[in-house]
Amino acid sequence: MIRFIYNLFWPIGLLFFLPGYLVKMVRRGGYRKKFGQRLGIYDSDVRTRLSKRRWTWLHAVSVGEVNIALKLATALRALEPDLHCVLTTTTTTGFALANKNAPSWIEVMYSPLDYWPIMRRALAIIRPARILLIEAEVWPNLAAMAHARGAPVALVNARLSRRSERRFRRFRFFVARTFRLLDLICVQEQEDVDRWAALGVARGQIHHTGSIKYDPENADIDPxxxxxxxxxxxxxxxxxxxxxxxxxxxxxxxxxxxxxxxxxxxxxxxxxxxxxxxxxxxxxxxxxxxxxxxxxxxxxxxxxxxxxxxxxxxxxxxxxxxxxxxxxxxxxxxxxxxxxxxxxxxxxxxxxxxxxxxxxxxxxxxxxxxxxxxxxxxxxxxxxxxxxxxxxxxxxxxxxxxxxxxxxxxxxxxxxxxxxxxxxxxxx
Structure with missing residues (x-):
């Protein structure tokens, strides 16, 4: 029922936020490139590459999250040498950074909008073996459809401020079901464990790992x-x-x-x-x-x-x-x-x-x-x-x-x- 209401009002919300979103995209430039990927539309070359294997899908909103995703992907490949990833990002600046720095075993794309026909098409083409969400991007359709397909979903480097916790608690009836679909939550601070548990997530699925963003190991700085x-x-x-x-x-x-x-x-x-x-x-x-x-x-x-x-x-x-x-x-x-x-x-x-x-x-x-x-x-x-x-x-x-x-x-x-x-x- 919650997802039905979400999908019912999703087009209305899109129309409300679309003008400001388009203005921001035009100001930042590069919005035309691969715009169809935001709608789950992929060219034949991308579809061919994606069809060859199962992928680990990392989703990162913008520049900061992309840096975290790349760092995590490198750590994962140390454990799984045959790892191949899809890295999706929302902003043009994040996309440009990912394209510039991602190795050949990472396919960089724009993230699809979380509307059920778009997300269903994207999942059918990407065919993720698992999905890793960076910091704060938990979308209802993505989480529910991935769960239905048997692909585990993890929220990594998760952050939850006191203000966000209060807001989520106010709407706990709507968000708790989506959060419970997460198979793993890796939090930055010990106190975040209690905050996520208060939102209905089982404590056994919440782990304090520290912050990947703050992790000084393998810091790549070239002046x-x-x-x-x-x-x-x-x-x-x-x-x-x-x-x-x-x-x-x-x-x-x-x-x-x-x-x-x-x-x-x-x-x-x-x-x-x-x-x-x-x-x-x-x-x-x-x-x-x-x-x-x-x-x-x-x-x-x-x-x-x-x-x-x-x-x-x-x-x-x-x-x-x-x-x-x-x-x-x-x-x-x-x-x-x-x-x-x-x-x-x-x-x-x-x-x-x-x-x-x-x-x-x-x-x-x-x-x-x-x-x-x-x-x-x-x-x-x-x-x-x-x-x-x-x-x-x-x-x-x-x-x-x-x-x-x-x-x-x-x-x-x-x-x-x-x-x-x-x-x-x-x-x-």
Missing amino acids: TLPRKVLRELKVESRPILFGGSTHAGEEEILGRIVRELDADLPELFLIVAPRHVERAPEVCRALEQLGLRVAVRTQLSMVNRTVDCLLLDSTGELRNWYAVATVAFIGKSLIAHGGQNPVEPIMAGVPVIFGPNMENFAGLALSLIAHGGAVQIDSPSDLQRAIVDLLNDSRLRETLVANASAVLRQHAGAAARTAKLIVDLTRR
Whole structure:
């Protein structure tokens, strides 16, 4: 009955959300490529490749989840050398990153919409031996149809904030049945076990593995390209303030800080990486209005002057760029809410600063603060003081990084633990 209601209202919901979804797709670009895959329509070459074997289907929404999926797939292949995967993603940026980094044994596609005729067609063509959902994407039709086909479904690197738990509990009648279809849930934090159990999932199916995203093992960071770009701009020896995954308003705050510190720290160079690259033109205008001379990552051939700031408008390179930073500010934590992932700069050996709004990474943020592994600020003025303190004290920077690295080591081996549970699940 619940799925009947879901499928009955699904077209209405699509019409309601479709305008905003299409606008977002157009802004990000590349939406026409393989659009039919979102409707479960695959060309003959893809169908031929898919027909040759049974696949492990990994579903990852966007860039962050794609990185987790690739890391998990590598850990799985260490246990199953003949493993072949289908990796589906929702966003064009996630698709581009997966296409760029996936090995030949992973077929990259767009995820089909969770409407029953579309999902039924996709499952019939992909024929998954098992399905691995990354972090938070649990769709009713996908879960129910996979269960009916005998394909186990696992939710890996699962996260469930207090806010999400309260929302799910409010609608427990509707969501509990879908969650109970999950054969395995691998959670990031021990307290998440109780939260998932409260939603009706059997405790025997919930395992605390740690976070694959935070797992420092086999971290692949290559600063070769960033260093080359900085040499071309003649700023390779300057201290660098890095704004990672910033949201609207945060770029201007960083720009004003650089301007205000010009007298005391004239060599300070700003690199900004907006969370959504389609915002790059407006970010560039805002920074130039502050009097900063801005170079754009994809337009470096046009730079013929000394610059104060580099704007990154490319995707899939953020972890490598963090490696050239002196201090990193984590976006979506001061003006917007939710926060962004602080792990990549820590893995690159860079001290991090974030604002008060780290809800999506609350457990990690609290642990970093408790162990002296990050600086949390409440206002732009606090941010400026923290930046100055870190730029002027190399020992403080080293201490923050060492403490943060110790926190991440608690998650070491998360990918391998998750992979073993998945293999054990399949062998039952």
